[in-house]
Amino acid sequence: MAYPESRDYSVSKSRKYPRSSEVTIDDSLPESKSTQKFKLSQKRKTLPVQFSVNGHLSPWPTYASCQTILQNRKPCSDDGQKRTSWQQQSIGVAKPRYLEQLENYLRKELLLLDLGTDSAQELRLQPYREVFEFFIEDFKTYKPLLSSIKNAYEVMLAHQREKIRALEPLKAKLITMSEDCNERILAMRAEEKYEIAMLKKEKMNLLKLIDKKNEEKISLQSEVSKLRKNLAEEYLHYLTERDARKILIADLNELRYQREDMSLAQAPGVWGEDPVKLTLALKMTRQDLTRTQMELNTMKANFGDVVPRRDFEMQEKTNKDLQEQLDSLRADYEEVRKEHEILLQLHMTTLKERDQFSSELQDIQRTSTPRPDWTKCGDIVAGGPDRWQVLAEGKNSDQLVDVLLEEIGEGLLREKDFFPGLGYGEAIPPFLRFDGPVQNKKPSKKDVVNLLKDAWKERLAEEQKEKFPDFFFNFLERRFGPSDAIAWAYTIFENIKLFRSNEVMSQFYAILMGKLTESVYINQKETTAQLLKEMINADSQNEGLITMEQLSTILRNTFPVKTEEHIQELMEAAGWHPNSSNADLFDYRLLFTENEEGQSEPFVQKVWEQYMVEKDEYLQELKQELGLELYEDVTLAKMRRALMTIDPTLDKQNLNTHLSWAFQIPVSEMPEDEDENIVTRLQTAMERLYMTDVKRTGPRESEYES
Numbered sequence: 043m044a045y046p047e048s049r050d051y052s053v054s055k056s057r058k059y060p061r062s063s064e065v066t067i068d069d070s071l072p073e074s075k076s077t078q079k080f081k082l083s084q085k086r087k088t089l090p091v092q093f094s095v096n097g098h099l100s101p102w103p104t105y106a107s108c109q110t111i112l113q114n115r116k117p118c119s120d121d122g123q124k125r126t127s128w129q130q131q132s133i134g135v136a137k138p139r140y141l142e143q144l145e146n147y148l149r150k151e152l153l154l155l156d157l158g159t160d161s162a163q164e165l166r167l168q169p170y171r172e173v174f175e176f177f178i179e180d181f182k183t184y185k186p187l188l189s190s191i192k193n194a195y196e197v198m199l200a201h202q203r204e205k206i207r208a209l210e211p212l213k214a215k216l217i218t219m220s221e222d223c224n225e226r227i228l229a230m231r232a233e234e235k236y237e238i239a240m241l242k243k244e245k246m247n248l249l250k251l252i253d254k255k256n257e258e259k260i261s262l263q264s265e266v267s268k269l270r271k272n273l274a275e276e277y278l279h280y281l282t283e284r285d286a287r288k289i290l291i292a293d294l295n296e297l298r299y300q301r302e303d304m305s306l307a308q309a310p311g312v313w314g315e316d317p318v319k320l321t322l323a324l325k326m327t328r329q330d331l332t333r334t335q336m337e338l339n340t341m342k343a344n345f346g347d348v349v350p351r352r353d354f355e356m357q358e359k360t361n362k363d364l365q366e367q368l369d370s371l372r373a374d375y376e377e378v379r380k381e382h383e384i385l386l387q388l389h390m391t392t393l394k395e396r397d398q399f400s401s402e403l404q405d406i407q408r409t410s411t412p413r414p415d416w417t418k419c420g421d422i423v424a425g426g427p428d429r430w431q432v433l434a435e436g437k438n439s440d441q442l443v444d445v446l447l448e449e450i451g452e453g454l455l456r457e458k459d460f461f462p463g464l465g466y467g468e469a470i471p472p473f474l475r476f477d478g479p480v481q482n483k484k485p486s487k488k489d490v491v492n493l494l495k496d497a498w499k500e501r502l503a504e505e506q507k508e509k510f511p512d513f514f515f516n517f518l519e520r521r522f523g524p525s526d527a528i529a530w531a532y533t534i535f536e537n538i539k540l541f542r543s544n545e546v547m548s549q550f551y552a553i554l555m556g557k558l559t560e561s562v563y564i565n566q567k568e569t570t571a572q573l574l575k576e577m578i579n580a581d582s583q584n585e586g587l588i589t590m591e592q593l594s595t596i597l598r599n600t601f602p603v604k605t606e607e608h609i610q611e612l613m614e615a616a617g618w619h620p621n622s623s624n625a626d627l628f629d630y631r632l633l634f635t636e637n638e639e640g641q642s643e644p645f646v647q648k649v650w651e652q653y654m655v656e657k658d659e660y661l662q663e664l665k666q667e668l669g670l671e672l673y674e675d676v677t678l679a680k681m682r683r684a685l686m687t688i689d690p691t692l693d694k695q696n697l698n699t700h701l702s703w704a705f706q707i708p709v710s711e712m713p714e715d716e717d718e719n720i721v722t723r724l725q726t727a728m729e730r731l732y733m734t735d736v737k738r739t740g741p742r743e744s745e746y747e748s
């Protein structure tokens with residue numbers, strides 16, 4: 043590497059540094075190559091040596107005077123002499139005059155600056171910059187190096203200045219976002235405090251209810267004790283009454299006997315009978331009385347403690363009522379206790395969920411991006427905010443992105459005058475095989491939809507059916523002639539590929555590209571026609587009106603395997619809501635109308651959506667029944683058994699049709715026995731079945747058995 047020549051500013055070894063600028067600079071002799079290599083290779087730190095205005099070296103150091111100065115002696119010449127060590131000399135030095143002038147100039151400039159403004163630091167650099175420029179101008183030899191150093195610092199300062207200027211809006215945005223986040227956190231905390239207060243209030247109400255129930259229980263227990271005490275008192279009272287009655291009866295009998303004896307003694311002739319006979323009769327009567335009295339006493343002795351049936355039944359009824367009340371209170375208490383435990387568990391779960399949601403919210407606020415403001419699209423989309431509101435109604439963010447892409451793509455498609463031809467490769471569809479530019483016919487969406495409907499009418503009326511892509515191109519040739527057929531093919535293809543949200547275009551594109559078969563479209567149209575026919579038959583007055591109850595019956599008869607949830611969704615799509623009556627009439631013909639762009643009403647769209655969802659569920663259930671991964675092979679026999687398991691009512695014709703599509707075997711060549719040699723990849727079979735009209739024909743196996 044060639045080093046540039048430099049000047050020798052070495053100082054004489056035989057003398058000390060003078061106090062003033064007495065050391066001269068020798069610009070006449072170039073340095074030797076060994077000296078240059080020595081200075082470049084040795085990165086040793088030396089004390090700075092200043093230059094005076096007239097080009098002399100100044101020995102004045104940057105620190106205080108009268109200190110030891112290390113001088114670097116000039117290395118030896120090229121004859122290979124050894125390098126000398128540093129010499130130390132203790133000398134007294136003073137500032138050079140040029141340095142004092144520069145310092146005075148710098149001090150004056152700094153004093154004149156106004157450091158109270160925002161750009162004080164920028165202004166403070168200017169005097170230093172001017173001093174450095176004076177320094178560069180006076181030292182001619184080092185001027186390129188010093189200028190490059192100055193320019194490098196200036197470029198870096200400008201770069202940092204631009205970076206700061208760019209970061210200032212971000213700083214303001216960061217402050218705004220921080221304030222918004224703080225406000226949201228405060229709002230969430232206030233809401234949580236309100237919820238906690240409400241839960242505490244509810245808890246206190248429940249505790250009060252429990253205390254009230256406990257008080258009622260204690261009151262009932264005290265009432266039962268009181269009733270028992272009253273019953274014992276009544277029992278003692280009845281015992282006393284019984285004994286008193288016995289004594290009274292005995293006294294009454296004794297008095298009656300005495301009265302009879304006295305009457306017989308006073309009037310013996312009253313009876314007109316024989317006294318002996320009367321005495322005998324009296325004796326027999328007394329014996330009967332004695333026997334009766336003994337039986338009465340026996341009865342009283344045996345049944346004296348027995349409570350009367352009326353009182354017993356009354357007390358039993360009272361006791362039963364009290365027992366039922368006690369059982370009811372116990373059941374209420376247990377229910378309240380269980381509800382209290384459930385509420386406590388729910389409260390703990392709510393607290394955990396709140397903490398989890400709070401942490402998730404913080405993570406989302408830290409990592410997520412803000413949701414887009416879709417209303418801004420109204421100023422860009424053709425038709426203004428009103429049309430955008432119609433397009434965006436009832437759609438999620440993913441669907442809104444599709445709508446926006448369609449609107450943008452429609453504008454770009456309108457601007458294109460020609461399409462580039464795709465060539466004649468095998469991967470190119472037959473109706474697009476062309477080399478060269480193709481004219482864009484620029485039809486409206488309405489024209490494209492009408493053209494596709496005409497194509498479907500001709501296709502359904504066709505007897506000798508050819509492949510759908512070939513039919514499509516032949517249809518365009520018949521409609522527009524061979525010269526414009528390829529242009530219309532490219533134009534229609536680009537339109538149906540772009541407008542995926544349009545029902546007619548998306549179905550036609552899927553069938554044209556082989557993603558679905560024609561049977562899917564035909565089944566959809568037949569189902570719609572069947573529904574309309576059933577509704578017309580239910581319209582006995584031929585007024586175009588039926589009730590919601592009739593609609594529900596028609597849907598259940600037309601779709602016997604649909605779940606109640608899907609039937610409810612179709613009812614809601616038809617205009618039913620929970621507050622409406624089943625006897626309300628509605629115009630069923632409005633359910634099957636289409637707009638000028640071929641878009642169906644929500645009812646027909648819901649029927650199509652449920653068809654695709656049910657197909658996915660059917661195929662997923664088939665995959666689970668097979669128990670295989672998508673990359674594994676499946677035999678025809680195993681596929682047949684799985685289809686019969688998940689759909690027991692599947693007839694032989696539909697079964698063979700499904701197997702024919704899955705294994706690409708003609709129905710006429712379908713083996714009847716359990717052939718284990720016919721296999722295919724499960725993923726391939728599932729994709730083929732998804733393309734065709736596959737649906738459940740009867741209830742599931744569990745429902746079928748029940």
